[in-house]
Amino acid sequence: MAVVLETQAVSKIYKSDHTTVKAVDEVSLTVQSGEFIALVGPSGSGKTTMLAMLAALLNPSSGAIIIDGHNLAEMKESERTRFRREKIGFTFQQNNLLPFLSARENVELMLRLNNSFQKQGRERARELLTRLGLGDRLDNLPSQLSGGQQQRVAIARALIHNPNLVLADEPTANLDTERAFQVVETFAELIHEHNRAGIMVTHDLRMCHYVDKVVQMLDGRIERIIEDKAEIEALAGARLGPNLNLETPVIPVKEKSKPGKGWENGRLIQPANPSPFSIV
Numbered sequence: 001m002a003v004v005l006e007t008q009a010v011s012k013i014y015k016s017d018h019t020t021v022k023a024v025d026e027v028s029l030t031v032q033s034g035e036f037i038a039l040v041g042p043s044g045s046g047k048t049t050m051l052a053m054l055a056a057l058l059n060p061s062s063g064a065i066i067i068d069g070h071n072l073a074e075m076k077e078s079e080r081t082r083f084r085r086e087k088i089g090f091t092f093q094q095n096n097l098l099p100f101l102s103a104r105e106n107v108e109l110m111l112r113l114n115n116s117f118q119k120q121g122r123e124r125a126r127e128l129l130t131r132l133g134l135g136d137r138l139d140n141l142p143s144q145l146s147g148g149q150q151q152r153v154a155i156a157r158a159l160i161h162n163p164n165l166v167l168a169d170e171p172t173a174n175l176d177t178e179r180a181f182q183v184v185e186t187f188a189e190l191i192h193e194h195n196r197a198g199i200m201v202t203h204d205l206r207m208c209h210y211v212d213k214v215v216q217m218l219d220g221r222i223e224r225i226i227e228d229k230a231e232i233e234a235l236a237g238a239r240l241g242p243n244l245n246l247e248t249p250v251i252p253v254k255e256k257s258k259p260g261k262g263w264e265n266g267r268l269i270q271p272a273n274p275s276p277f278s279i280v
């Protein structure tokens with residue numbers, strides 16, 4: 001196994017007029033090839049911010065991110081863009097499919113951007129979409145697909161170029177239980193088959209059944225790492241009990257902040273759509 005991803009005390013601080021939020025607080029994490037990791041934790045604990053930084057879509061405030069031996073901070077913006085396109089596959093909560101391209105074309109686009117689209121590319125896109133249960137939807141436009149189907153197209157797009165690092169933010173959010181299991185199983189299979197590294201943010205602990213490690217975040221920090229298979233199984237299998245959903249709201253960490261525009265009753269008012277894209 002080789003180290004695919006290493007973060008060294010990575011932090012992200014969001015600043016606005018009245019508030020400073022330390023969304024990610026000195027996170028150090030190593031992910032090896034062939035490892036599939038679940039990133040869990042309450043809403044606001046910094047999971048999406050972390051993933052956006054790993055996808056080289058958001059610059060850390062401090063700390064280093066090293067992917068495949070390359071320090072993201074030491075690259076020029078153009079190099080980072082190319083690196084991201086070639087080495088990283090990601091799907092975010094908003095799936096960002098191009099509305100005028102079919103499911104298959106949306107997936108193939110990733111290969112075309114990398115100039116690696118040959119005849120096999122088309123076949124691989126078909127295979128991958130079929131594996132994700134979309135074999136009969138290849139030529140449909142996103143508008144002709146359900147939310148869950150669109151999400152699966154986005155997942156195929158994240159995997160098509162066989163990236164070293166696959167990042168997925170809540171990939172099962174719009175899927176029914178059976179589909180969710182199927183998608184995450186496929187995800188795990190592809191990561192293990194191709195010896196890649198994968199990180200999936202999920203609030204559905206049942207999905208931990210397919211992962212090798214669970215990283216639990218709280219207030220921007222890693223609270224706990226669970227590697228023991230039996231413990232992971234217990235977490236995944238405890239789905240029938242009450243209150244096991246970790247996605248319970250907590251008050252975000254605030255630093256040097258005082259109640260103001262962004263605060264109400266001591267809580268930060270979340271942006272309507274806290275998207276990592278809005279600040280890059």
Ligand SMILES: Nc1ncnc2c1ncn2[C@@H]1O[C@H](COP(=O)(O)OP(=O)(O)O)[C@@H](O)[C@H]1O
Nearest residue numbers: 014023042043044045046047048049252274279
């Ligand atoms: N673009 C942003 N601007 C300001 N604060 C943000 C932004 N995105 C996220 N935050 C804040 O950072 C913290 C972590 O958010 P996020 O990474 O979305 O957590 P999670 O994905 O675990 O719910 C939260 O307090 C959130 O309100």
Ligand SMILES: [Mg+2]
Nearest residue numbers: 047048049169
């Ligand atoms: Mg999130």
